[in-house]
Amino acid sequence: MTDIRRPPLDTRRIVDAAIALADAEGIGALSMRKLARRLGFEAMSLYNHVANKDELIGLMLDAVAAEIGDPEPDAEPLAAVRAVVVATRAAFIRHPWAAGAWLEHMPGPARSRQMEVLLRLFAESGLAPDLAHHGYHAVGNHVLGYTLQEIGMALGSSDDLEAGAHEFLAGLEPDKFPHTIHHVHEHLEGRTSSSFELVLDLILDGLVRLNDARGG
Amino acid sequence: MTDIRRPPLDTRRIVDAAIALADAEGIGALSMRKLARRLGFEAMSLYNHVANKDELIGLMLDAVAAEIGDPEPDAEPLAAVRAVVVATRAAFIRHPWAAGAWLEHMPGPARSRQMEVLLRLFAESGLAPDLAHHGYHAVGNHVLGYTLQEIGMALGSSDDLEAGAHEFLAGLEPDKFPHTIHHVHEHLEGRTSSSFELVLDLILDGLVRLNDARGG
DNA sequence: ACCTGAACACCGTTCAAGT
């Protein structure tokens, strides 16, 4: 007896459903059993299409990498880097579980391509080889760290970012933590939205300036 | 019948044993049952001293924060920031599980103190308030992202970093990924060790330069 | 070729019962 409402299972459908589940409920709520149930199958069926949960998460991450997209081909190299980094941040915000898993899995095809594009742009930027190398890591750290920080505080113990921030504030004695309290208030009042691109430009401009200062 | 070789359980001993276990086998190998067994108790006994696993990890993270230590009191503010960040990196390397969990838990007392120290140093640095705010995040992102990147690749699927890098390289077609292959080789040959402090200085110097350019 | 029931070896956590 076949259920006509149930399309056959394939890797693509599994990965898409897993991403939807992780987007909606967090990666902690992603289990093989729950994912299969959502698709109308049993957990064991998934193993016909995916080696194990680790490989599944790797495929999910590469699907996120594929969303990032390429920069315009005729853009100036560091402007193109900037565009890719901004697009990466957007993808991480669409899929809040991705940044935390990003460095714990080997790059798949899409992310390898993304890496190659970024490294080529740095190589063509006119920066000295060591600055190109460090610049690649610097922008990667920035986008990853910044996004994790934005998402992370929400996970502290509350359901959303603002509740987490308030709970954290409530535990701080005002006379011992004046700077911390001020800092958290700046976040709560949304006065820090431009921070991501400001620091990104600081890094990119700093690389160019350092390169020039060496007599490039 | 009491076992004389078994000192009584307390929160401190539990946290220390949990850190030792996570340092040695990774945070994935940390379970309440295994931890209790190591200590010579049953899993349920842990719940007399710790609310749950999440709180335990929070306590572990705050113990790592407590290891970081304070900068010398008479140091120039941004030099003191630099020292704290370098010490943070050392702590993250001693406890490779800590960076990945850092932003998913609310700061405990030691980390709150650390936050306050850093924010005070930025406030006293002479930087404009918005640059102080962004600088705090920029150095935090740098130390976290950089350490995760160093540790992360090892977790891909192999046991150590070098094996992971080689496995990654083996999957790249040489003519399609020349820059990526070159980049990974630079890591394998250890030509990138100074990268952490170079980019850290780039961020700190960039903040000062941007501040000065505004007419500070 | 694809799906699945039963089973294995684990989890975190609660609760009532012991001392």
Added chain:
DNA sequence: ACCTGAACACCGTTCAAGT
């Protein structure tokens, strides 16, 4: 006050059996 056996509701994964 602290410890624990039994139990509950979960996990990921294997494997033999089905179609």
